Amino acid sequence: MKAIVRRQLAAMTVILLGVIASVSPAEAQLLDRIKKAAGIAQRAAPAIITVSTEQEVEIGRGIAATIAGYYGIVQDPELTRYVNLVGLTVASVDPRPDIIYRFAVLDTDDVNALAAPGGYVFVTRGALALMNDEAMLAGVLGHEVGHVNRRHVVKEIQARARTELGLEEITEQINLTGGEYLEQTIQLGTTALFMGLSREDELEADAYGVEVAADAGYDPNGLTRFLNALPNAEKEHRSLLAKTHPDIDDRLDEVENAIDDLKTDAGTVTANERFKNRGTLETSSAEGG
Amino acid sequence: MRNVTLLSIVPSLVLVASLSAQDDIASVLDARRQAIPKEKRVFEETWLTPADGAAPTAEPIFAGRVVVFQDRPKERIEIRRVTAGELEDPIVIVSDGRGYYLVTRVGATDLISSEPIGDPFVQRVLRSPPGTIEPHRAVTDRDGTTAAIVLRHPREADFDEDEAFELKSPQVESSLLKKGLSSFSAAQDRHVAASAGARGVDEIETANGKVSVTPDPAAVQWMEEQSVPPLEFEEFRIEVRLAPYNDLPEQQTESPEA
Numbered sequence: 001m002k003a004i005v006r007r008q009l010a011a012m013t014v015i016l017l018g019v020i021a022s023v024s025p026a027e028a029q030l031l032d033r034i035k036k037a038a039g040i041a042q043r044a045a046p047a048i049i050t051v052s053t054e055q056e057v058e059i060g061r062g063i064a065a066t067i068a069g070y071y072g073i074v075q076d077p078e079l080t081r082y083v084n085l086v087g088l089t090v091a092s093v094d095p096r097p098d099i100i101y102r103f104a105v106l107d108t109d110d111v112n113a114l115a116a117p118g119g120y121v122f123v124t125r126g127a128l129a130l131m132n133d134e135a136m137l138a139g140v141l142g143h144e145v146g147h148v149n150r151r152h153v154v155k156e157i158q159a160r161a162r163t164e165l166g167l168e169e170i171t172e173q174i175n176l177t178g179g180e181y182l183e184q185t186i187q188l189g190t191t192a193l194f195m196g197l198s199r200e201d202e203l204e205a206d207a208y209g210v211e212v213a214a215d216a217g218y219d220p221n222g223l224t225r226f227l228n229a230l231p232n233a234e235k236e237h238r239s240l241l242a243k244t245h246p247d248i249d250d251r252l253d254e255v256e257n258a259i260d261d262l263k264t265d266a267g268t269v270t271a272n273e274r275f276k277n278r279g280t281l282e283t284s285s286a287e288g289g
Numbered sequence: 290m291r292n293v294t295l296l297s298i299v300p301s302l303v304l305v306a307s308l309s310a311q312d313d314i315a316s317v318l319d320a321r322r323q324a325i326p327k328e329k330r331v332f333e334e335t336w337l338t339p340a341d342g343a344a345p346t347a348e349p350i351f352a353g354r355v356v357v358f359q360d361r362p363k364e365r366i367e368i369r370r371v372t373a374g375e376l377e378d379p380i381v382i383v384s385d386g387r388g389y390y391l392v393t394r395v396g397a398t399d400l401i402s403s404e405p406i407g408d409p410f411v412q413r414v415l416r417s418p419p420g421t422i423e424p425h426r427a428v429t430d431r432d433g434t435t436a437a438i439v440l441r442h443p444r445e446a447d448f449d450e451d452e453a454f455e456l457k458s459p460q461v462e463s464s465l466l467k468k469g470l471s472s473f474s475a476a477q478d479r480h481v482a483a484s485a486g487a488r489g490v491d492e493i494e495t496a497n498g499k500v501s502v503t504p505d506p507a508a509v510q511w512m513e514e515q516s517v518p519p520l521e522f523e524e525f526r527i528e529v530r531l532a533p534y535n536d537l538p539e540q541q542t543e544s545p546e547a
Contacts, residue, residue, distance in 0.1 A: 061509055066491055068508035070500070075508075080515045085525045088517060093532065104512040120509070134529075183488060194495035217531035243496035271529045 049158050053098045053118075055177045056154055060118030062186035063153070063193065067114055067122055072107035074125060074281065080104055082278040083141075086134055087121055090142040093215040096149055103141065105281075111233045112241045114193055115144035117153045125281055126237050130229045134271035137279060138213040139223030146208030152201040156192035157185055164188060196244030206251050207258035217267035220259050227252055314401055317416055318389045322362055326420050329360040331444040334417070335523075335533050336370070336410075338437050349438050349537075351523035355414050356444070362386035363454045364419065370410050376519050380405050382415075383454055390456055397456040413437060424536045440536050 051059070074080070080103070087103035095101070099119040106112075109126040116122075121144045123137070131137055147153065161176060165184055176185045196202075206223065214220035227248055230238055245251065259266075333356050337349035353370030366382040381392040382400055390397035391405060405411045413428055413436060428437040491502050527534045 061506075062488070062504070064509045064512070065488070065504035065506040066493060066502055068512070069491075069505040070493070070502045072505075073508040073512060075511055077515060080512070081517060084515060084517050085522060088522055089526060089531055102512050102515070104515070120512070186488075187491060187493070190491070191494050194493055196496060215532060217526075217529075217535040240495065240497055267532070267535065269529050269531055269535075274529065 049161050049176065051117075051151075051154050051158065051176060055175075056151070057099065057118035058177045058182070059154075059157065059185055059189055060116040060120050062182065063116035063189045064120035064122075066186065066190045067106070067116065067120075067193075068104075071110070071122075071124065073122075074105040074107045076105070076281065078278070079281060083123060083137070086137050086279075087141040087145070090138050090209075090212045090216045090218070091145045093212045094145075094149065099148070101145070101148070109234070109237050110240060111230065111238045113140050113144050115147040115153070116193070117148065117151065117157075117189065119148055121145065121148065126233065127226075128279060128281065130233055131226060131275065131279065132272060133219075133222065133225075134275040134279065135213065135219040135222030135267075135269065136226045136229075137222070137275065138216060138218040139209050139220075140226055142209030142212040142216075143205045143223065144209075145212060146205035147197070147201070150201070150204060150208070152197050152205070153189050153192055155201075156197060157188050160188050160192070161185065194240070194244070199246050202245050203251065203254045206254045210255055210258035211262070214259075214262050214266040217269050219268050219270045220262055220266050222270070224252060224255050224259070227255065314406055314412070314415070317412075318384075318400070321415060321419050322364070322384060322386070322389075324419050325359050325361045325364055327361055328446075329450075330446045331356065331358050331448060333357075333442050333444050333533070334414075335440045335442075336414075336437050337440070337527075337537070339435060348527065351520060351527065352437060353410065357419070358446075358448050358453045359419065360450050360454070363450070364389075365453045366414065368411060368414055371520065374520065380411060383456060385454060385456060392456065409436075425538065438537065440533055442533055 083105055084103045088101060091101045096119075101119040101121065103121045103123070105128065106114075106122045106124040108124050109129075110124050111126040111130060113121070113123040113127055121141060123140060123144075127140060128137070131140075157176070165181065165188070175181065209223050210220050213222055230241070230248060333354065335354055336352045338352040340347055340350050351371060353368060353376075355369075356367045358365040362384070363386050364384040368380040368382070369376055369378075370380075371377070383390050383392050383397065389400040391400045391403040400406055417428070417439065422441060424442070425438065425440045427435050428439060430436045488504050491504060492499055493502055526532065527537070530537060
């Protein structure tokens, strides 16, 4: 089937080259663009790497296990339930019906938040300690939900799999979760997360986080307040975040633009009292949660 | 003799009352069908009711969610209500433009002769205006008491008409209703086997250098077990007026249902 597609693309390219010789400059420019597109499609033809939702969840679960192994998870049911409630509130604005969103707190002073494919979302204890209200948490979790919904890590895996798993010459459908590939695919996704996603994807997730937090009814400035609070953390605790994300000023610009684009009836809820009661580890531990 | 006469009259009275109620519902459905707006659309309603025995100013509680798909003269109504603190399976009602049917996994039956039509909550939903209306309204019973507060939100009308209005092999629950409720509930959870993801030590590359990590699938399983009950999720949002409750007034105002 793919061979047929490639032959058709090659034939199209030959025809286009023939036509280009007898057309006006404007038409030639248009045909040149089509020719380039055909060339890209032809080059892309050999390695077809699709990732279904089931595969995405399986890969995401493996990545989540690595993240949990690296940092540890705070197994505090009350705090975890609260983080889930905030996370589900922002996710429910633009949910993917094919996945279940799950949220947990990572047991580290590092300031960070991470999202594995398939809906596994983490925020660190260090990040929670920088927050003063629920809108800040909503903004951060909204950013991570953006990575999940836009399948940013899946795209990274698809891009890296061809070269790093040596799939360039393989023409049949690749099952990335089949036997030998699963572990390598999980490693690719974990590396993508810990080395950093693309600048474009990070900024897109920032804008997305602002939008879903506001649509959920939260004050859209929560993410701005969190980004402004980052320098308050010890340098060693924010170094990974700094290395894997765009510069804070660039992020603040993106966030401000996203806020400017919001409808006038954007949310206003900060729920700082509720956050103080439920969103801090000390409180939930003291209550015996 | 007199007793026998009375006993023979009672079933007749019940029958008359039942027929009268059926006529009433039939006219409600007829009026509803005629009032469906021209444009294809979807809206979602969140129903809240006063807590039993609570003061009129007390916080209302989540009573159910309704999603309505319309493409005149056809209509699909999906109802999930709370009974005894639990969310029930959806009741799905479809109109093919001529009559209203209760749709189940096995097919469709005439709504008027079906069991759910006797449910006051279902009746209130069917009596609700199918056209454009304010984003929040109070539904009052005949004695003037507030029966429900309803919040209505438009949704994107990108549904498949054939699927939505199918009566022969119906889809019982649309993805929109799932999005609104059950995708977060434990009942819909798809647990992956605990052994999945059990691997040896990984060497992962980070922006701060390479580190060795032993994956912890048990921690992920713990994370998966921390599901949020749907009703708690609703209460959490009602408490500080997060969506869809941001239109809910702080003080209830009562006005008769149109």
